[in-house]
Amino acid sequence: MPVNVLKHKEKLTGLKVLEKAIDLLSQDSSIDTSVLKNYHIQLTLSSLFLLVNSENVNDPLIAELKNKLPYYSMTEHKDKNLRKSCVITLKNIGLGKFYWDIFYKKEVTE
Numbered sequence: 001m002p003v004n005v006l007k008h009k010e011k012l013t014g015l016k017v018l019e020k021a022i023d024l025l026s027q028d029s030s031i032d033t034s035v036l037k038n039y040h041i042q043l044t045l046s047s048l049f050l051l052v053n054s055e056n057v058n059d060p061l062i063a064e065l066k067n068k069l070p071y072y073s074m075t076e077h078k079d080k081n082l083r084k085s086c087v088i089t090l091k092n093i094g095l096g097k098f099y100w101d102i103f104y105k106k107e108v109t110e
Contacts, residue, residue, distance in 0.1 A: 015043060015068060022072075037072045041082055044068045045089065049097045066090065 018040050025031045048065040056062065069086050077083045081103045089096025 015040065015047075018043070019071065034076060034078060037076055038079055038082060040071065041069065041077060041086055044071075045082075045085060045096075045100060048089070048093070049100060052093050052097065062093070066093065 018036065022033050022036045022040065025033050025036070044065055048062060048069075051059065051062055051065070066089070069090055074083050074086060077086070081099075085096055085100045085103070088099050
């Protein structure tokens with residue numbers, strides 16, 4: 001069911017709204033946006049991994065989500081596993097999902 005929901009691009013506007021909020025809040029140097037940036041990466045990765053399978057790995061929506069991963073500098077993310085998951089996913093989605101499932105997703109659900 002989640003895959004069908006995510007297939008509608010309108011449902012991904014939350015990422016765009018989050019990006020705009022981060023960009024606006026970043027203009028004030030007294031505001032720490034690192035939590036929002038980490039949430040952006042978590043939302044992007046979880047959406048990407050819900051969609052990807054061997055038949056649709058070249059789907060344009062998957063490419064769009066993958067392109068959002070480096071939207072913010074990787075050095076801004078304090079969470080080491082989140083950062084590694086992003087870097088691995090940029091090189092290979094399958095390995096990124098494997099890393100996410102073993103090391104990061106487990107931490108999120110605990």
